[in-house]
Amino acid sequence: MSGFILGHLSVFELVLVNGVLAYSQYIALRAGVFSMATAGFAALGAYTAALFAVRLGFPVWAGLFAAALIGAVAGLVLALPLARLRGVFQAIATLAFVQIVMSVGLYWESLTGGALGLNGIPKLVHPGHLLVVLAIVLYVLRAVSRTGIGRAFDTIRQDETVAVSLGISVVKYQSLAFVLSGALGGLGGGLIAYRNYSLVPEDFGFPLLIAALSFVVLGGRNAVAGPLVGALILTLLPEVARPLADYRLAVNGVLIVLAIIYWPYGVVDTVILHWRQRKAARAQAVAEVVP
Amino acid sequence: MLTLNKLATSYGRIQAVREATLHVEQGELIALIGPNGAGKSTLLNTLSGLLQPTNGTVHFFDQNITGWRADKIARAGLLQVPEGRQVLGPLTVEDNLLLGRQALAGRESRHGLEDVYALFPILRERSRQKAGTLSGGQQQMLAIGRALMGGPRLLVLDEPSLGLAPIIVNQVFAVLQTLRQSGLTILLVEQNASLALAASDRAYVMEHGHVVLDGPSQNLRHDPRIIEHYLPSAEGGVSARAAA
Numbered sequence: 378m379s380g381f382i383l384g385h386l387s388v389f390e391l392v393l394v395n396g397v398l399a400y401s402q403y404i405a406l407r408a409g410v411f412s413m414a415t416a417g418f419a420a421l422g423a424y425t426a427a428l429f430a431v432r433l434g435f436p437v438w439a440g441l442f443a444a445a446l447i448g449a450v451a452g453l454v455l456a457l458p459l460a461r462l463r464g465v466f467q468a469i470a471t472l473a474f475v476q477i478v479m480s481v482g483l484y485w486e487s488l489t490g491g492a493l494g495l496n497g498i499p500k501l502v503h504p505g506h507l508l509v510v511l512a513i514v515l516y517v518l519r520a521v522s523r524t525g526i527g528r529a530f531d532t533i534r535q536d537e538t539v540a541v542s543l544g545i546s547v548v549k550y551q552s553l554a555f556v557l558s559g560a561l562g563g564l565g566g567g568l569i570a571y572r573n574y575s576l577v578p579e580d581f582g583f584p585l586l587i588a589a590l591s592f593v594v595l596g597g598r599n600a601v602a603g604p605l606v607g608a609l610i611l612t613l614l615p616e617v618a619r620p621l622a623d624y625r626l627a628v629n630g631v632l633i634v635l636a637i638i639y640w641p642y643g644v645v646d647t648v649i650l651h652w653r654q655r656k657a658a659r660a661q662a663v664a665e666v667v668p
Numbered sequence: 669m670l671t672l673n674k675l676a677t678s679y680g681r682i683q684a685v686r687e688a689t690l691h692v693e694q695g696e697l698i699a700l701i702g703p704n705g706a707g708k709s710t711l712l713n714t715l716s717g718l719l720q721p722t723n724g725t726v727h728f729f730d731q732n733i734t735g736w737r738a739d740k741i742a743r744a745g746l747l748q749v750p751e752g753r754q755v756l757g758p759l760t761v762e763d764n765l766l767l768g769r770q771a772l773a774g775r776e777s778r779h780g781l782e783d784v785y786a787l788f789p790i791l792r793e794r795s796r797q798k799a800g801t802l803s804g805g806q807q808q809m810l811a812i813g814r815a816l817m818g819g820p821r822l823l824v825l826d827e828p829s830l831g832l833a834p835i836i837v838n839q840v841f842a843v844l845q846t847l848r849q850s851g852l853t854i855l856l857v858e859q860n861a862s863l864a865l866a867a868s869d870r871a872y873v874m875e876h877g878h879v880v881l882d883g884p885s886q887n888l889r890h891d892p893r894i895i896e897h898y899l900p901s902a903e904g905g906v907s908a909r910a911a912a
Binding site: 539 | 740747754756766772
């Protein structure tokens with residue numbers, strides 16, 4: 378087993394990095410925000426972390442913290458105009474944000490290296506770091522779920538009218554979701570920077586945006602484990618099915634369509650649902666036998 | 669405590685509420701009755717901030733809350749139980765109730781989980797169940813219980829009898845009486861006029877966006893105009909028997 382993991386360490390790292398990005402997408406969707414901004418947050422975080430390490434010689438944790446921070450700030454700034462928009466209009470606005478960030482990456486050559494990107498970034502993160510980061514992320518998400526914040530997010534997502542009639546401020550909680558999504562996206566970007574040796578703006582375009590969305594749709598939107606499982610499946614798939622690797626985007630697309638049609642709640646949520654129903658059925662069977 | 673002064677609300681060019689003036693005093697149970705399309709629900713949605721008035725003012729205690737956002741009004745203690753109940757189906761009964769606390773925002777509620785379970789024992793039995801699996805009557809009880817968790821200073825109910833079996837309606841109204849006797853102020857919108865007039869202290873009658881009549885419910889029940897339009901003989905007979 379350990380031999381297998383060592384042999385696939387690089388893939389294992391990628392799963393964890395993608396997991397963090399998946400959680401950035403998850404937290405936004407959970408609060409009912411149709412955000413596609415994760416790729417943009419990741420770009421900001423990645424360039425920030427890379428520049429901090431290359432030009433300023435910051436240590437790994439400081440660089441990652443800066444990446445998360447700039448993501449959170451971007452999320453907050455983005456939340457202000459987006460509070461006025463809903464649904465698909467939010468999606469389009471966040472898409473524009475991703476495009477703007479990519480353009481800045483391309484044209485601010487003195488800072489970002491333009492289309493050639495940033496090269497020679499030291500590999501600062503190792504699987505240990507990634508596990509620690511993911512543990513922190515999961516801890517934060519659990520804390521959010523356990524407190525009233527998670528319940529407020531769920532209420533807004535399910536019915537905004539009910540949410541406001543209960544005194545829940547949609548603007549406040551969706552802004553909070555954007556800040557958290559931004560911080561996680563930035564953090565994920567920082568991890569990408571410290572793992573990939575180089576960065577180019579195209580790394581953070583449409584494919585990454587779709588990937589982040591796919592992790593959550595395939596994995597599941599409710600249970601906290603969902604996005605990580607989605608990231609695991611979609612990251613491992615091209616490795617396991619090597620002959621299909623060239624078609625990975627097409628395969629991903631087919632998988633998403635199949636998931637939406639047959640398992641609309643995602644892998645984890647569907648499994649949990651089945652498990653609960655079986656438990657309930659068994660409890661009922663016992664109850665019928667006993668009296 | 670609540671005063672609406674010449675309130676008007678429009679959907680585009682259609683004026684749903686033209687001029688509504690009413691007031692609610694502390695401890696009263698007020699009914700707002702009228703036919704379908706009279707503007708009752710529009711009026712409620714305006715005072716709870718879901719719709720913005722085109723004219724007039726809403727005062728709640730000593731504050732002018734006209735134009736406030738709905739969530740802020742809810743946190744001020746003006747809590748509405750929406751029409752059609754609108755519980756959150758995928759969440760458990762208990763989670764739905766706990767959500768009600770969001771409206772507290774530092775205020776205190778006289779009703780905690782235990783108090784709500786005491787009012788509606790069926791909710792205690794179903795506390796771990798998903799709210800979507802409850803019957804219509806149980807969902808109505810849950811919606812009321814959820815609003816109570818938010819410590820209402822004024823509880824507003826939109827058509828609580830809608831689509832419920834008569835026996836369930838009686839249970840719900842019995843609880844409303846209990847709440848009123850404990851001092852809670854209630855504003856009730858009902859199409860079932862006999863029921864609403866039997867339960868309330870005072871009532872307002874709305875037609876075509878206007879408040880056309882108001883007074884003590886006792887008097888309105890014997891007002892020929894009300895009897896003719898709102899208390900058809902069969903229903904009047906039922907309510908008379910219920911009152912006797």
